[in-house]
Amino acid sequence: MNLKLIADIAKSLLLARWRQSLVAAIGVTFSITMFIALLGFMNGLNDLLDGLVLNRTAHVRLFNEIKPNPHQPINLSSEFKGGHNFIQSIKSSGSRLEIYNSAAIIKAVKADPRVLGIAPKITAPVLYNAGTIDITGVVNGIDVMVESALFFFKDYVREGDPLDLKNVSNSIILGKGVAEKLLAEIGDVVQVTTSKGDRLPLKVVGIFQSGIADYDKVQSYASIATTQKLLGKPNNYITDIQIKLKDLQQAPAVAKEYAQLFQTDAEDIQTANSQFETGSFVRTLISYAVGIVLLIVAGFGIYNILNMMIYEKMDTIAILKATGFSGSDVRKIFLGIALTIGLLGGLLGLLFGFSLSLIIDQIPFNTAALPTIKTYPVNYNPKFYIIGIVFSLVTTYFAGFFPARKASKVDPVIIIRGK
Amino acid sequence: MKKTVLQSKGINKYFKDPVLSQVLKDIHFSVDQGEFVAVTGKSGCGKSTLLYILSTMDTDYEGDLWIDGDPMRGKTESELARIRNEKIGFVFQFHYLLTEFSVLKNVMLPGLKLKKFSEAEIEHRAMERLKTLGIEALALKKANQLSGGEKQRVAIARALINDPIIIMGDEPTGNLDKKNSDIVFDIFKQLCEEFKQTLLIVTHDQSFAENTHRIIEMEDGRIISN
Numbered sequence: 001m002n003l004k005l006i007a008d009i010a011k012s013l014l015l016a017r018w019r020q021s022l023v024a025a026i027g028v029t030f031s032i033t034m035f036i037a038l039l040g041f042m043n044g045l046n047d048l049l050d051g052l053v054l055n056r057t058a059h060v061r062l063f064n065e066i067k068p069n070p071h072q073p074i075n076l077s078s079e080f081k082g083g084h085n086f087i088q089s090i091k092s093s094g095s096r097l098e099i100y101n102s103a104a105i106i107k108a109v110k111a112d113p114r115v116l117g118i119a120p121k122i123t124a125p126v127l128y129n130a131g132t133i134d135i136t137g138v139v140n141g142i143d144v145m146v147e148s149a150l151f152f153f154k155d156y157v158r159e160g161d162p163l164d165l166k167n168v169s170n171s172i173i174l175g176k177g178v179a180e181k182l183l184a185e186i187g188d189v190v191q192v193t194t195s196k197g198d199r200l201p202l203k204v205v206g207i208f209q210s211g212i213a214d215y216d217k218v219q220s221y222a223s224i225a226t227t228q229k230l231l232g233k234p235n236n237y238i239t240d241i242q243i244k245l246k247d248l249q250q251a252p253a254v255a256k257e258y259a260q261l262f263q264t265d266a267e268d269i270q271t272a273n274s275q276f277e278t279g280s281f282v283r284t285l286i287s288y289a290v291g292i293v294l295l296i297v298a299g300f301g302i303y304n305i306l307n308m309m310i311y312e313k314m315d316t317i318a319i320l321k322a323t324g325f326s327g328s329d330v331r332k333i334f335l336g337i338a339l340t341i342g343l344l345g346g347l348l349g350l351l352f353g354f355s356l357s358l359i360i361d362q363i364p365f366n367t368a369a370l371p372t373i374k375t376y377p378v379n380y381n382p383k384f385y386i387i388g389i390v391f392s393l394v395t396t397y398f399a400g401f402f403p404a405r406k407a408s409k410v411d412p413v414i415i416i417r418g419k
Numbered sequence: 420m421k422k423t424v425l426q427s428k429g430i431n432k433y434f435k436d437p438v439l440s441q442v443l444k445d446i447h448f449s450v451d452q453g454e455f456v457a458v459t460g461k462s463g464c465g466k467s468t469l470l471y472i473l474s475t476m477d478t479d480y481e482g483d484l485w486i487d488g489d490p491m492r493g494k495t496e497s498e499l500a501r502i503r504n505e506k507i508g509f510v511f512q513f514h515y516l517l518t519e520f521s522v523l524k525n526v527m528l529p530g531l532k533l534k535k536f537s538e539a540e541i542e543h544r545a546m547e548r549l550k551t552l553g554i555e556a557l558a559l560k561k562a563n564q565l566s567g568g569e570k571q572r573v574a575i576a577r578a579l580i581n582d583p584i585i586i587m588g589d590e591p592t593g594n595l596d597k598k599n600s601d602i603v604f605d606i607f608k609q610l611c612e613e614f615k616q617t618l619l620i621v622t623h624d625q626s627f628a629e630n631t632h633r634i635i636e637m638e639d640g641r642i643i644s645n
Contacts (some may be wrong), residue, residue, distance in 0.1 A: 005531045012519040163637070319515040322476060323529040324504020326497035413471045416511055416589070 010336035013316070017309060021337075024305045025345035027298040028396065032388045037356040039384040042287035044377035046280040052211055056151045057269050058119070058242030062103060062258060064099060065265045066092050102238040105262050114245055114254060119146040121240040122227045128220075129191040129199070130182045137178055137218045139192065140193040141227025150244045153221075160206025165223050172226070173206035192230065200230045215309030228283020253321050280291035291392065299368045299395040302341055306334060306403035310410075317407055318415035327408035338400020339393060346392030351386050423488070424584045424617050425473060430482035432468055432640075442468050444640045446482070450585065450619055455611040457628035458621045460637035466621045467589055469637070473619070474587050475499045476509055487584055504533050508578025512590040515574065516562035520621040522573050523549070523558040530580040539579070548576040552606060569600030569612060575606060578618075586610070588620040604630065 011416050014021050046127040068090045074080055099105065102120065109118050122141035127134040144165045154162050157173060165171055172192070174184055184190050184204050193199045202222065210216055222230070243258075245251055251268035259266035270277065310317070315328055361378045424585040428436050432443035442465045450456055458466045471477040473484065475491055478499070484491040487506055491499070503509075516525045523545055530541040552572045557565060565573065571591060578586050589605075592600035604627055610616040610631075618633070636644040 002532060002534065005528075008531075012517075013455075016519040033580075122433075235474075315515060316517050316519070319517065320528075321500065322474075322503065322509050324500050324502075324532050326500035328497060329500075330530075411476075413476050416515070417467065 002329065003332075006017045006332050007336060009320075010333045010340065013333065013336050014307070014340060015311065017312075020305050020309065021341060024302045025348070026339045027134055027261070027301040028295075028342055028345025028392050029349040029352060031294035031298040032346050032392050033352040033356060033387050034294050035391075036350060036353025036384055038287050038291055039379060040276070040353070040357040040378045041360055041376065042283055043379035043381065043384075046283050047379055048373065048377045050280050051152075053273055054248075054269065056153075056156075058151075059245040059269045060243040060255045060258060061263060061267045061272075062099060062105070062240060062241040062264045063267070064097055066097070068092050075377060088392065096157070097239050098233075099238050099262075099264055102236060102241065104242060105264075108261075109241065109258070111245060113332060114247070114250055116244045116246045117150045118244070119143060119150050119242045120224065120238045121242055122224060122231070123239050124227050124231050125195050126230070127193045128178060128182055129193055134193070135178065135181055136173075137220060139172070139230065140219060140221050141224040142221055143224055150242070156208055156210050157206045158209045160204075162206060164205035165221065168203060168205055170200065170202050170226055170229075171205040171222065172202040173208045173221040174204055175216035176207055176209040177213060177218045178220055179204070194231055196232070198230065198232055202226070202230075213368050257268075271281065291388075295391055298345075298392075301400040302338060302396050302399035303403065306338055306400055307406075309337070309367065310334065310403050310407045313407075314410060314415050317410045318362055318412040321410065321412040322416065330410070331404045331408035334404035335397070335400050338396045338404065341391070342392050342396025342400075345396075346389045349392065350388055353388065354380075354385075421453065423449050424452050425450040425619065426485040427473065428483045430469070430472060430480055430484065432465070432472060432477075432480045442640050443472070443480070446642060448635060448642060448645055450514075450617060452584070452617050453611070453615045455607065455632045456620070456635060457631040457633070458619065458635045458637060459623060459625070459628045462623065464637045465640040466637050470587055470589050470619070470621045472550055474509065475503055481560050487574045504529055505581055506584045506585040508581070508583035510571070510574050510578050510586065510588040510591040512593040516565075516577075518561065518563045522554075522562060522565070525573060526577045528588055529577060533581050535581070536621055540596050545576070545580060547560070548579050568595055568602060571595060571599065571603055572606065575603070579610075580628065585617040585619060588618070588622075590622055590624075591620060592622065592624055596631070600624070 005219075005312070066264070072085075072087055072090065074085050074087060106118060106120065109115055120143060124139045124141065126137055126139050128137050142153070144153065144162050148162065158176065160173065162173065162291075165173055171188065174182070174190070179185070186204055186206065188204045189201045191199060191201055191205060208216065208221060210219070224238075225235065228235055231237070243254070245254060248269065252270055252319055255266040255268035258264070320330060357378045357380065360376050363376050365376045367373070367375060426449040426574075427446050430446040431441065431444055434440050434442055446469060458469065460466045468477070472480050475486070486502060489502075491502075494502070516522075517528070520528070524544065526545040526548065528543050529543065530536065531538065536544065546555060546558065549558055552575060554569055554572050554576070557569060557573070560572065562573070575591075591605050595603060607618055607620065608630070611618055618631075620627075622628055634644070635642055
C-alpha cells in the first residue's frame, strides 16, 4: 500500500549515508565476484579433469574376461549332480574373448531408450616391430565416426585426419609415445605382429595424444576391419561393446542387467573410475564452502552498518513513529535498505564475476598432458549465477532482519524524552 | 454544546525503574473542540508524561482515554500509529525534522503516509500550510539549513498537514528565544482563532500559558487547578 513511500524513505536514508552503503555493497560485490569466479574456474577444471577420463570411458562396457569357465563338465554330469564337486588345477580359458552374437546384442542395446549411443571395439594385443626391437602395445579397432561422436576421439588426434582411418585401407593412428619410439611419421609404414605371429604392414595416417603419457606409449587405433584382418578373424568379430548412457548414474544398474541378459562381463564407469567422482565432488564442495563463507562475512558487514545506521537514525525513527508510521513500516524501511544493498551489490558481483571469468578464460594454459587446452578452463553454468544472486539476497535479508526488528521496536517516547 | 475531542478518566501511571513511583494520579479531564489549553507545572510534575499518554505513544498506564470519542484501550500498535497519523499533530521542544529530506517533503511525509489525497494534492496542501506560516520560500531547502525558529514553524506545518483534530505540543517554545517564541505563540493563537484548531500545549512558560484560554496546572502528578 505505502510501498512507494517506504521505498522513498529507504532511498533517502541510503543516500544520506551513501559512503557506508557503498562499502556494504562493495562487500557483497566482492563476495559474489569471488563466488562466481571461483565456482566457474573450479568447475571448469573439474569438467576438464573428469573429461580426461570420463569422455573416453564407456559408461558400460560389455566384454569377456579371461577367466575359468564357471560351467565345468563335471557339473553337467547327472552322475555327480547330488554332491559338491571339488575340482583342482582349472586353467583360465582365453578362447572366448569374442562377444558371441554381437550383431544381435548391438541391435538390442540400440533399442534401449536409456542408451545414448554404442560403439563396437576390438582390442588386439600386438608387437610393433622397429628393426630388431619389438615394442608391446595394443591396437584398438574402432569405428571412427561413432568413436568421435561418443568419445571425442577427433579431439585427441594431433596430426593427420582421423577420417583417413576409415578411408585408407590398412591404416593406423599411433599413440604419440609409440610414434616417438618407432620414429614414425605420417605416411610411414609400420610393421605390427599379433600374439599369434601374424604380421601386417600398416600405414600411419595420424598421431594420437590422450594426455595420459603411459597410455600413449602403448595404444594405437585402426579401423575395425583392419583389426579383424590383422587378427585373421571374420567380420563379426568384436571383443568390446562400449555403451554411452543418457544418464551416467544408471550405469551400475544397466551393467548388471546387461551382464545377465547377454551372458558377458559388464563393467560400469563408477566401478572403473570411482576416484574421479569423489575428486570432483570434494572440489565442488570446497568452492561452495569458500563462496558461502565470503558471503556470510559480507553479511556481517551489512549487519554492522545497518546497526550503526539505526543508532544514528534513532531520532528519525522516533519522529516517523510519532507522526504515524507503525513499527512494521519502520521495519520495512530498514529491510528495504538491506535488500537494496544486497541486490545492487549482488548484481554488480555477477557482472564482475563474469568479467573475471572471461579474464581467467584468456590466461594461457599449455600443458603436454592436455593437448586440446590452450587457456584455463572456465564453466559458465547459469546455475552459479542464480545461486549467487539468491544467496546475496538471502544473506542481506538476514543481515538486515535483526537491525530492522530492533528499529521497529524503538520507543519514540524514550528518544524524545531523552533530549 | 461543543464536541469533546479528548477525554481522560482515572489515568494512573507508574515508573517501575529504579523504584516503583506513581507519576500520574487519577487524571481526569477533557478538552473540547476549539479550545487552546496550556498544561503547566513545575519540572517533574508529570505534564510531559501525561502528554505522551494522551498522544497514544505511551501505552503503559491505567485508566481510560478517548480521542474523538473513540476509546484507545485495546488498540494495536499499528492502529494507534494510524490515529497519531490522522488525528494528532505534534510539535516537540526540538524540531525533529528529518535532515535527509527537504522542508516540503518533511511536511508532506505524514500526508503521504495517510494517503487521503494524491501526491500532487498533498504537495499543494503542504505549500498552503507553509504559506500560512510565512515560510513558503524555504520549501526546497534541506531541513538542516534552517534557523531554530524556522525549523519549529516547519514542524508546525507538518503537524497540520492531515488536518488533525488536535495539536499537541511539548514545550514548543522551550528551545527558542523571545522573538521566535512570540512568533510561534502567535501562530498557535491564529490557528485557534481563525481555523478553530484545538491545541493542547505543555509549557512551563507562564507568559505563554497566561495568554491561552484555559490553564491546567499540575503538581506531583495531580491536576490542582483546571
